[in-house]
Amino acid sequence: MSENFFDNKIQKIAKVLILILFSCNIFAGDDIDSYLGPGDNKEGYDSKNYTTNSISLDDRKGKKADLLQYVTIKQLGLPELIIPENNKITKEKIELGKKLFFDRRLSLNNTMSCGMCHVPEQGFTNNEIKTAVGIEGRSNLRNTPTILNVAFNKFLFHDAREFSLENQVWQPVLAHSEMAMPSFGFTIKKLELIPGYKEMFDNAFPGEGINMETFGKAIASYERALVSANSSFDKWYFGKNEEAVNDNVKKGFEVFVGKGGCSSCHQINKNEALFFDNKLHNTGIGYAESMGVLKKIKTKVQLAPGEYVEVDNEIINSVNQQKRNNDLGLYTITENPEHRWLFKTPSLRNVSLTAPYMHNGIFGTLDEVIDFYNGGGFSNELLSPMIKKLNLTKDEKNNLKYFLESLVGDNINILVADALSTPVGDLTKDDPNWANENDMGYNK
Ligand code: HEC
Ligand code: HEC
Numbered sequence: 001m002s003e004n005f006f007d008n009k010i011q012k013i014a015k016v017l018i019l020i021l022f023s024c025n026i027f028a029g030d031d032i033d034s035y036l037g038p039g040d041n042k043e044g045y046d047s048k049n050y051t052t053n054s055i056s057l058d059d060r061k062g063k064k065a066d067l068l069q070y071v072t073i074k075q076l077g078l079p080e081l082i083i084p085e086n087n088k089i090t091k092e093k094i095e096l097g098k099k100l101f102f103d104r105r106l107s108l109n110n111t112m113s114c115g116m117c118h119v120p121e122q123g124f125t126n127n128e129i130k131t132a133v134g135i136e137g138r139s140n141l142r143n144t145p146t147i148l149n150v151a152f153n154k155f156l157f158h159d160a161r162e163f164s165l166e167n168q169v170w171q172p173v174l175a176h177s178e179m180a181m182p183s184f185g186f187t188i189k190k191l192e193l194i195p196g197y198k199e200m201f202d203n204a205f206p207g208e209g210i211n212m213e214t215f216g217k218a219i220a221s222y223e224r225a226l227v228s229a230n231s232s233f234d235k236w237y238f239g240k241n242e243e244a245v246n247d248n249v250k251k252g253f254e255v256f257v258g259k260g261g262c263s264s265c266h267q268i269n270k271n272e273a274l275f276f277d278n279k280l281h282n283t284g285i286g287y288a289e290s291m292g293v294l295k296k297i298k299t300k301v302q303l304a305p306g307e308y309v310e311v312d313n314e315i316i317n318s319v320n321q322q323k324r325n326n327d328l329g330l331y332t333i334t335e336n337p338e339h340r341w342l343f344k345t346p347s348l349r350n351v352s353l354t355a356p357y358m359h360n361g362i363f364g365t366l367d368e369v370i371d372f373y374n375g376g377g378f379s380n381e382l383l384s385p386m387i388k389k390l391n392l393t394k395d396e397k398n399n400l401k402y403f404l405e406s407l408v409g410d411n412i413n414i415l416v417a418d419a420l421s422t423p424v425g426d427l428t429k430d431d432p433n434w435a436n437e438n439d440m441g442y443n444k
Contacts, residue, residue, distance in 0.1 A: 062420030130361030252403025284378025
């Protein structure tokens with residue numbers, strides 16, 4: 001037997017082994033696409049040749065990451081993250097906040113967690129629905145914003161009615177249409193009964209335990225750690241790496257800051273870019289919805305792979321269980337008529353992962369958003385003077401889209417895998433909340 005024969009044999013075996021490993025997805029995890037998209041991945045559903053890409057949720061095991069690094073190490077393209085004095089960020093707080101964020105027992109009937117609207121593998125929003133659906137299928141008025149990079153926001157919610165992550169947390173927990181917990185006290189008592197939380201709170205907040213403030217501080221710490229930049233755009237524009245993006249992206253950037261006028265609201269600074277201005281504007285979307293303009297527009301609805309019909313929005317709205325109220329934006333908070341239809345400028349970082357778009361999820365794709373701006377928004381008496389007809393060519397529109405697509409952070413896959421490694425908070429039999437008569441001590 002020659003040595004050569006032996007070498008060939010080993011090479012063959014090695015090749016077969018590598019093939020097997022690849023087909024088992026052993027190497028998945030460092031690949032950006034592997035964690036993104038819902039379990040019932042419908043990519044390519046618009047083609048008649050569609051075959052399912054769905055994978056069992058059991059096969060989507062996550063991978064824990066050290067999130068604190070994203071807070072402490074500056075990422076290319078972002079300003080320094082300001083951490084509140086009274087809520088220093090620690091590993092223990094992040095871990096606790098993450099557990100709470102994905103714990104379905106934080107809802108009245110143990111079904112709904114924060115992470116079920118802010119779905120990690122769907123850009124920490126929900127790609128499947130225009131406006132959020134909460135506990136027992138209750139409708140919400142607005143689209144779920146991503147919580148990626150949320151820590152940089154001066155204002156929270158589409159109408160800017162909240163200012164701190166620590167306080168924001170309680171709104172969804174107590175909202176009837178979201179998690180429907182009946183009170184602060186009820187939520188805290190329930191947490192005290194769930195095995196494990198007392199120790200985690202004691203570790204994260206020595207001497208304080210579970211209370212309204214520590215609950216908010218823990219979840220806020222997790223959200224604050226979801227920082228994601230170092231995108232290919234950042235590597236090019238701030239990192240001066242000419243190879244990081246192609247010419248289309250560079251041309252799209254020219255449109256964004258030039259003819260498109262986008263950066264007057266989605267701001268880019270010299271050393272960093274948040275792609276928002278911490279202000280609210282009237283682009284006409286809120287106006288169009290409340291004045292019924294959108295009802296007259298048809299929506300393309302897909303019935304089966306490659307099969308579409310055009311349906312009047314009026315018909316789509318008529319099958320909604322709940323009648324939609326008019327959404328007047330900042331006016332609902334201040335009742336100042338000048339504030340009608342003002343909505344917060346969202347960041348555009350990771351925007352290609354966070355469809356559908358706008359406060360009401362009216363646009364399903366970036367192409368639709370770009371067409372909307374190109375047409376000068378929806379005209380109304382309070383329309384921002386910065387929104388006007390753009391006359392972009394087909395190439396300019398495409399390049400603008402390529403530019404927007406270059407804003408995906410390079411750690412997204414790690415953040416998603418980390419989120420998927422967190423338990424979803426099933427109610428187990430060792431949980432005193434299991435037996436109703438036991439829970440809050442009402443029948444003792
Ligand atoms: C039923 C779906 C749903 C659930 C559950 C939910 N959210 Fe949200 N979230 C939304 C929607 C919709 C908005 C926007 C609401 C608005 O602007 O009025 C929002 C807004 C936010 C914002 C503000 C983001 C921004 O950029 O302004 C944060 C932060 C947030 N949610 C965190 C949480 C946390 C923490 C939880 C769990 C305690 C949670 N959400 C549970 C749907 C949900
Ligand atoms: C006058 C300020 C202003 C200008 C100019 C502007 N935007 Fe916006 N943009 C906004 C506001 C405000 C919203 C949110 C509107 C809403 O929720 O109804 C928004 C939303 C978006 C969204 C949806 C983001 C999401 O997560 O839902 C995209 C994408 C976007 N803008 C891209 C652009 C592009 C591209 C341009 C240039 C062609 C542009 N914008 C110009 C203020 C502006």
